[in-house]
Structure formats: structure tokens, C-alpha cells
Amino acid sequence: MKKQLLFVFVIFLLICCLPFIFSSCDSNNQNENTEKTENKNDDDRQDESQDEEPDQPEPELNKDNVPEMDLGGYNFRILSHHSDWLHAEMNFEEQTGDIIQDSIYHRNRKIEERFNILITEINDVSKAKPAILAGSDEYDIVTAWCATMLTHYNEGLGYNFDDYNLYIDLTQPYWDDSITQALTFGGTVLFPIGASDIPSYDYTHVLLFNKQMITDLELENPYIIVAGGNWTFDKFEEMAKAAVKDMNGDGIMDQNDRYGLVSMVKYVLPCFWVSAGTESISKSNDGIPQFTLRSDEKFAGVIDKIFSMTYDTNVWYQDVKNDTNISETGDALVINNQALFFNSTFQRVEALRGMDTDFGIIPYPKYNTDQDKYYTRMEGCNPFIIPITVENPENIGAIMEALSCESFNSVIPVYYDVSLKTKLARDEESAEMLDIIFSDRVFDLGDTIWCGLLRDGIFLNMFKKNDRNLASQLEKVENRINKEIDTVIKALGMD
Numbered sequence: 062m063k064k065q066l067l068f069v070f071v072i073f074l075l076i077c078c079l080p081f082i083f084s085s086c087d088s089n090n091q092n093e094n095t096e097k098t099e100n101k102n103d104d105d106r107q108d109e110s111q112d113e114e115p116d117q118p119e120p121e122l123n124k125d126n127v128p129e130m131d132l133g134g135y136n137f138r139i140l141s142h143h144s145d146w147l148h149a150e151m152n153f154e155e156q157t158g159d160i161i162q163d164s165i166y167h168r169n170r171k172i173e174e175r176f177n178i179l180i181t182e183i184n185d186v187s188k189a190k191p192a193i194l195a196g197s198d199e200y201d202i203v204t205a206w207c208a209t210m211l212t213h214y215n216e217g218l219g220y221n222f223d224d225y226n227l228y229i230d231l232t233q234p235y236w237d238d239s240i241t242q243a244l245t246f247g248g249t250v251l252f253p254i255g256a257s258d259i260p261s262y263d264y265t266h267v268l269l270f271n272k273q274m275i276t277d278l279e280l281e282n283p284y285i286i287v288a289g290g291n292w293t294f295d296k297f298e299e300m301a302k303a304a305v306k307d308m309n310g311d312g313i314m315d316q317n318d319r320y321g322l323v324s325m326v327k328y329v330l331p332c333f334w335v336s337a338g339t340e341s342i343s344k345s346n347d348g349i350p351q352f353t354l355r356s357d358e359k360f361a362g363v364i365d366k367i368f369s370m371t372y373d374t375n376v377w378y379q380d381v382k383n384d385t386n387i388s389e390t391g392d393a394l395v396i397n398n399q400a401l402f403f404n405s406t407f408q409r410v411e412a413l414r415g416m417d418t419d420f421g422i423i424p425y426p427k428y429n430t431d432q433d434k435y436y437t438r439m440e441g442c443n444p445f446i447i448p449i450t451v452e453n454p455e456n457i458g459a460i461m462e463a464l465s466c467e468s469f470n471s472v473i474p475v476y477y478d479v480s481l482k483t484k485l486a487r488d489e490e491s492a493e494m495l496d497i498i499f500s501d502r503v504f505d506l507g508d509t510i511w512c513g514l515l516r517d518g519i520f521l522n523m524f525k526k527n528d529r530n531l532a533s534q535l536e537k538v539e540n541r542i543n544k545e546i547d548t549v550i551k552a553l554g555m556d
Contacts, residue, residue, distance in 0.1 A: 123235055125466040127228045127459045131177045137460055139182040140189050140200040141443070146408050148259040149443055151204065152182035160484075161259070164475040168467050176460060189448070193218045198450040201457050204443045207244075207252070211510050214251055215552045219446030222250040225458035229253060235469030237261065240442060243504040247348045247555050252444030255465030256473050261442035263408035266332050267498055272419045274401050278303050283423050284490040287497065290430065294337070297402070297426045298370040304401035305375050314375050316390055321376035323391045324404035327521045329377060330367055331508045332404060335438035336425035337363045341507030341515050342542070349550065350506055352542045355535050363428060368529050381525045406440065410485050422491040424498045439502040441509045507542075514542055 139151050153166040169180045186205040190213070203213065213219055222229075231241060231253060240254040240261060254261055270283050280300050286292045301321025308318045324332070334341070339360045345351050354360055371377035378400070380388050395403045396416050405413070413420065424435040445461065447454045477499075482492040507515035519534040528534070550556050 122470045123233065123466055125228075125233065125235075125462050126230060127463050130456070130459060132456060133177060135176075135178045135456075137176075137178045137180045137457075138199065138201045139180065140186055140203045141182055141184055142186040142205050143184040144260075146406070147263045147443070148408070149204070150182065150184060151257065152180050160475055160479055161472070164472045165259075168464070168471055171467060171471075172460065172463055175463065178460070189213065190216075190218065193448045193450055196450060198448075198452065200448055201451055202445040202447055202461065204258075204445045207441050207444055207509050208512060210252060210444045210446055211549065213446050215548050217449070217552070219448055220451070220454045222253065225447050225454035226250075226253075227455040228459040229462045233466065235465045239502060240439065240504045243506065244444070244510075245348060246344075246350060246549060246553060249553050249555075251549075252446070253461075254442050254444055255461070256469035257461070257464045258442050258444065259468075259472070259476065261439065262473075262476060263406060264440040264442060265407050265498065265502060266328065266425070266438045266440060267405055267407065267410075268423050268425055269395075269403050269405050269410070269413070269420045270423060271395075271398060271401055271403075272421055274304060274398060274418075278401075283421060284494065287423050287435070287494065290427075292423065292426045292435070293429050293432075294333070294366055294370060294426050295429070298374065298376065301370070301376040301401060302374050308399075314379075316378075316394065319399045320378040320394065320401070321374075322371065322402045322404075323378050323380075323394050323400040325388055325391065326379075326381050326525055327517055328404050329371060330364065330520045330524050331440075331505065331516050332425050332438050333367045334360065334363050335503045335505055335508070336436050337366075337428035338432055338436055339363050339428075340503070340505045341520075342505065342511065342546075349555070350546045352507075352539060352546065355532065355539065361531055364531055365529065366428075368524075368527070372527050407481060407485075410481075414485065419487050421488065422486055422494050422498075424494065434501050435497055437498045437502045438508065439504050441512075442504075511542060511545055514538055514545065 141151055142149055148161060148165075150162075151165070152169055153162050156163045156166050172178070173180055183200075186203060186209070189200065189203045189205075192199045193213075203210075203219070210219075230236075231238070231250070235256040237254045237256075237258075241250060241252070244251045244254065274280075275283065280303060283292070283300075286296060304319055304321040305314075306319040307314060311317075314320075322329075331341075339357070341354060341360070342350050342352055372379075378391065378394060380391055391400075391403070392412070394400045395413065398418055410422070424437050427435060447457050451457055477495070481495055486492045486495065515538070519538050522528070523531070523534055547556070
């Protein structure tokens with residue numbers, strides 16, 4: 062009986078305690094759930110903070126030292142030329158939807174407001190000389206191909222730099238020091254080249270490579286080779302030879318086969334001789350152009366090497382009948398995956414955007430590993446002259462200083478970062494290569510100012526005919542080149 066009473070008492074106690082037990086458990090669960098929820102919220106907040114990119118500082122803009130100037134609605138008149146393979150125009154009256162053209166449009170409107178001017182442009186540079194000789198004040202600046210501008214300079218049709226440089230500061234980053242120095246003879250600046258000269262960017266030559274062919278042929282990654290400093294003539298030849306194949310087995314290498322290099326005939330020699338660290342026209346210690354190729358043993362060795370690694374190996378598709386800037390056959394070979402490497406300027410890169418196979422962008426190779434850097438050929442530019450008929454050249458110089466500064470701040474970032482690094486360059490590595498390419502560009506006077514006599518004269522004909530007798534060709538042209546140089550020296554009053 063006592064046992065039964067004890068059992069009933071225990072059951073009674075348990076029943077009485079159950080609410081407190083469940084309450085305690087529920088409290089513990091709630092606390093645990095609360096802790097989990099709080100921890101989860103903390104984690105979410107942490108994730109959100111990690112996802113949110115920190116505010117990027119605005120890039121610091123360059124400023125020119127041109128004082129406030131109100132030119133009273135002055136019509137700033139540009140005489141330029143139209144080109145299908147360059148951004149030669151300097152003004153657009155309305156937005157077109159092209160990112161580079163629209164950036165130029167906004168640049169000009171900003172300069173117009175700042176100086177109280179109106180910017181107008183005529184695309185017919187042939188009008189320059191007749192107007193200037195007639196004493197007619199019709200244009201404030203004339204822009205065109207650098208060789209043409211040299212003729213204008215020699216004939217005294219434009220002001221010397223010292224006549225309009227009151228507000229121009231060539232130490233500023235928006236003036237290209239390397240190109241301007243190349244166009245400085247004996248300490249006298251012929252043409253200042255600034256960021257408003259977009260063709261100087263367009264004319265930069267690079268090598269593109271077919272990424273699928275690199276994979277299929279089990280070749281090394283060109284990006285890694287370049288970054289390691291081992292991208293040389295020998296490495297180029299080794300890889301290019303691996304791509305050469307008679308695709309239809311007919312024993313004839315033609316447009317139906319596969320090649321290591323596609324390039325216009327007139328570009329092969331200068332692109333490689335520049336990348337080898339040599340120039341066709343050098344300068345004396347006084348900064349005077351001089352033609353010394355007949356005694357330049359390195360240049361002769363470089364030319365021999367270019368011939369041997371292109372002609373002797375069938376690496377180069379021999380497009381010898383086409384002397385122009387564009388080859389439809391060459392483009393077709395590239396698009397149809399029949400070329401491992403192919404030459405291009407930056408303006409021409411855009412023509413290949415429709416290509417299905419991805420391509421990469423790299424500089425031309427060094428001559429050998431002893432060379433400390435990669436040199437990139439810059440084929441030309443569109444310098445400006447201020448006609449001698451202009452009444453206030455200092456004012457025009459002020460506008461050109463402001464245009465170059467504003468171009469550097471707003472146009473070049475669009476051209477370089479948006480158009481090249483993202484729109485045209487198809488991968489992150491290509492974008493990194495651009496920094497290497499633009500860091501050491503070379504403006505060879507025999508490839509630019511005097512291209513008619515040298516690049517498009519003896520060297521073009523030599524390469525078309527596979528003529529390797531460099532000494533005899535140089536002898537033929539030496540007197541003519543020296544006369545051309547003397548003409549400029551006389552125009553500068555240095556004779």
C-alpha cells in the first residue's frame with residue numbers, strides 16, 4: 062500500500078513539473094534559434110559588405126596652365142582629311158553612337174564653352190597650300206599625314222613652334238614626349254604631338270594570334286612568353302613554322318593553305334626592324350637626322366634575319382601583289398583560321414571583331430633576350446601646323462594646349478580603356494599586353510617622314526622581290542635621302 066502511494070506521489074510530481082520542463086526547453090530552443098538568427102544576420106551583413114565594392118576614387122584629371130580666355134565667339138577652323146583606317150576627323154557636330162567619336166564631340170563642346178569659340182572642320186586638306194600661298198586666312202590649323210606636313214613646313218607655310226608656344230607646355234603628360242622628340246631636329250620642335258592626335262594611337266602596330274591554333278598545335282602561351290621576356294625572333298620563328306601546312310596537299314603554298322604570319326608586304330620589314338631596336342634613320346649627337354645604314358652592321362643582320370624567318374620557311378603568306386593598307390585575301394586567311402600570327406594596327410583590330418575564333422594581342426618580338434624591352438612600331442601620326450596667315454597664333458596654341466589636355470582626360474581613356482581593353486581586347490591578358498605595347502613606341506623617320514623613299518621605296522621593293530642585296534639598294538637611295546634631310550636643315554636655318 063505504501064509502495065502504491067509512493068508511486069502515485071511521484072507521478073503527481075512529474076505532472077506538476079512538466080510545464081516547467083517544457084518551458085525551459087522551449088526557452089533554450091528560442092535562445093538557440095535567436096543566436097542562430099543573429100549569427101545568420103551578422104553573416105548576411107558581412108556578405109553584403111563584402112559584395113559591395115568600396116567607392117573607387119575618381120581619377121585625378123590633368124590641368125593645363127592656359128589662363129581664362131574669352132575669344133568672343135571666334136570660329137576655330139580645322140582643315141583635316143577623311144580616312145577609312147584612321148580617326149582623322151577632329152570634330153563632330155552631333156553624336157553618332159560611336160564611343161570614340163562621341164567622346165570627341167563632348168570634348169569639343171567643353172572647349173567651345175571654355176573659350177567662347179565655335180569649332181568647325183573641313184575634310185579636304187588639299188585646300189591648305191593654295192589658300193596659304195594666296196595669303197587667305199581661312200584655317201587655324203591644318204592636320205594631315207606627317208610626311209605631307211613636313212612639306213608644308215619646308216615651304217614655310219606654317220609658323221614655327223616658337224611662334225605659338227606661349228601656352229604650350231610639352232612637359233605635360235598629354236604631349237607625347239617620344240614622338241615629339243623624334244620630330245625635334247637640332248633642338249627645334251617641328252611638330253608637337255599630343256593626345257588630340259588620335260591617329261598616333263591608330264597607327265600603332267601589334268601582332269594578333271589565333272588562340273584556337275595555339276591550343277590545337279600545342280604551342281606555348283604567347284602571353285607567358287612575352288611576360289617572361291622570352292618573346293624573341295627565334296621564338297616567333299619556331300612557333301610560326303609549326304603552323305605552316307599545305308592543307309590540300311597539292312605541293313603549292315597559296316591562299317588555300319595555312320601560314321605562320323599574315324601581313325601586308327610593306328609592313329613586314331619595318332615592324333620587325335623596329336621591334337629589334339634598330340632604326341632606318343638615326344640622329345647625331347646634335348639631334349640632326351642622319352642616314353648611316355650603309356655602315357650599320359646590326360641593321361643589316363636584322364634585315365637578313367627577317368628574310369630568313371619569313372621567306373625561307375614559308376611562314377609568311379607572300380601577298381606581294383598588294384601594296385595597299387588592306388588585303389581582302391589576308392583578312393580572309395585570318396578569319397578562316399589559316400594564320401597563327403597576323404599584323405594589325407589598333408584601328409584595324411576592330412575589323413576582326415566578327416571573327417568567331419578568339420584572338421590575343423601581343424607586341425612584336427625582341428631581336429634576342431639581350432634586348433631589355435619590347436619596342437613597338439608607330440607608323441605615323443597627323444601633326445598640325447598653324448598657317449602663317451593666322452593673325453594670333455598664340456591663341457591657337459592655347460586652344461591646342463587645352464584640346465590636348467582635355468583629350469588626355471576624356472578621349473584617350475575611352476579609346477584605351479573602353480575601346481581597346483574591353484571592346485576589342487578579348488581577354489584580360491590582352492589588356493595587360495596593351496600597357497607593354499604603349500610604353501615603348503618608336504617613330505622611325507625612314508618609316509614615317511621619309512617613308513616614300515625608304516619604307517615604300519627600297520624596302521618594299523626588296524621584300525616583294527626577295528632581294529636581299531641591302532648594300533646596293535642603300536647606295537641607290539643615299540644621295541636622295543641626304544638631300545631630303547638637307548632641305549629640312551635649311552628650312553630650320555641650321556645649314
